[in-house]
Amino acid sequence: MNQRLLHPSSVLALAFLAAIAIGTLLLMLPLSQAQGEGAPWLTALFTATSAVCVTGLAVVDTGTYWSSFGQWVILGLFQLGGFGMMTSATLLGVLVNRQLGLRSRILLQAETHSLALGDVRSVARVVLAVTVSVEAAMALLLALRFGLGYDMPWREALWQGLFHSVSAFNNAGFSTWGDSVMRFVGDAMVLGPLALAIVIGGLGFPVLHEIQMRLRWRRSQALLVARARPASPRRVRKLFSRTHLDAGLQARPVASIHMVLTLWGTAFLLVFGTLVLLLAEFDNPGTLGPLGWPQKVMAALFTSVSARTAGFNAIDIGRLSVESLNLHYLLMFIGGGSAGTAGGVKITTFFVLMLVVWNEVRGHQDVEFRSRRISTQAQRQALSILVLSAGAIVVATLALVPMTTLAYEKVLFEVISAFATVGLSTGITAQLPPAGQCILIVLMFVGRVGVVTLAAAMAASHNRRAYRYPEEKPIVG
Template identity: 55%
Template structure:
């Protein structure tokens, strides 16, 4: 029983239970627009995609699912993005005014909080930031949809809430068949969505740090500095390259005036960081733009946020390690701080496990489907990084291939380190160390 309740395993189990509950609810006849129970694989895949805040779908969310089914999907990706243990922590704080050590440990695993004393504080911050951002975005979208698109207040409000919650949780679900392509010329829709995606994906530990030390960047944690710097670099690089690659593409940016090209290139760069919305037709992008999406999706956004991927901090720790090795430095350093050996080993582990999962998933899907390698790689990385973007092949993948994607989504959301720790249960402490030797590298 103690093994089952290990903090890392508890996080993994919570997501599995939510997926099971979501599948059962979506299999009810009332969940579909036709009143007929959906195929089990459809309900299961949708539940996994929602809980893991991915956004890959095999049926159109807006027309296949009834209002009840859409509400279930919204609740699933809200819970998956907010965090099950974070919610339990908040409930414990409100009821008992204190937290047991096990509750703090489990929440620490899910939220990647450094100190146990910060758990309750970060949990409260998650609630406040989530509520404020989602309500603010929903209000802007509802007003725009009512005033500019002629929707009634009820329909506008539901559209706004669904897309606001989906954006903040980096879920990528849309009740429109074309995602948000119909709003590709409307900054009043795309900019609030981008705001939600970035704030939700930057990571709550960073937001917690900024809340405490906003005016004193010198005392920000190294994690916050690496995440903010890395996020800025990736957003800028993605924006410039999408604009460059797609500038003359007649099916995407080509016919647009300058302002709309800039808006849609920016949205594509932001959304590629695991959000899953698209204002451009992904299947019509040039292949070099698909290739650009591979690293952007795989890296993802900040740790302990609503986004997926191997995370910005992970990659930039390794980038700094490479530069330190090239320069012959004995330590991996950044911003006047030495990065611990443990953090470097964890970063390497996350990256290697992620690459292995993507490689294995790609090979299996290439075997199971007739699609070209570039489309399959795009789909696999999108699933693992919980992005939700697709070149249009998801609905045509056979059930065995969909099962592969669900495994990738689950592993990507729970986290490769957390998943591995849940299986291995802890690090062994050896009473001895072997003699050191240096194998030849390169």
């Protein structure tokens, strides 16, 4: 029992439970509530869980129900949840790598340029540096826009910039405004920094670290070329294109499959979501209809970004068409990158399974991508996460539907939003009965912590038997 409780995946779950408990107690204090009366335990528990799990669903209005102290507590909770998830998920990945053989670990580290295995302080330090730098930059941009463009008092502008920057980077979706960011639907100088922070936080630390390593390689090679001899830009490009070493130049680092799938998958989902939203909502008077062309594109792009676990809404989610709701189901369920602040089953999980289907259709024995073979273990893990996640959503939906008379599609939207830690809502969260809100609380926790710990547990428990049973092929399809 002690070994199970001390397993890193168990420690992660217990740490998040402890943070939720502390946050609940703080939010129940009279100091946290705007009227000084103290919040009910269910309201405090729901808000604390939503903040720690960086979801963004709320049963009360954040800006009016909670006092300044309460809002600081909420900000601290989703900052702790986002930073803790990025760090812990990365370290769990390091732990999984340590389960591999020495030769496999050396090859993996050389190919992906990952951090030193077991370097806990290095991981936390770099994650902290990335978090603080991105949040500070976006907070400054937002504060300047609020102060100069909307004549906000500078103290208020700085607070709003900080709160929404931290919320965006951590994909938390909390806003101090009752309409989220709908009031800025045509303002690219507000939606732009928010979308950029959402995407950076949602890529995941392994991808950000690999991008940093590749940029550092480019800079070091450019310095070597400059020191060797003056060369024309054309000659520099020719030198960089060589695969062998020349004048101290190192070969270009090979991009990991994880980074390629995450970056290209993110780009594809953003473009796909934007185009579908434009087509489905172009003439909808409740969403994009009243906007001009530039505002339509900006609002559709931001909605596509936010649908993948950010939780901000620039248009009224409750008035989306059926086609747009179905698109949100898909985008919310997929989510963002692994070991990041986004939720969902993760981009790599989804696209690994797409590669399995593509290679099966082509008749390939192995799942191949970019002259690499994806391991059978990774395929099984992706399939397990997808099936278990879909099962959790189905069970929760079946449990919620009899509790309310609300439309089925809105209940399903709320369930997926909670499990994928998105935070978008059609406006029915506060209308759910206490038992329904408790189901959403469990979904937020399981969707945030469960998927990561499940993936780590499956990878770490992988072992090879000394025997194999006879093979048999059941009829499929």
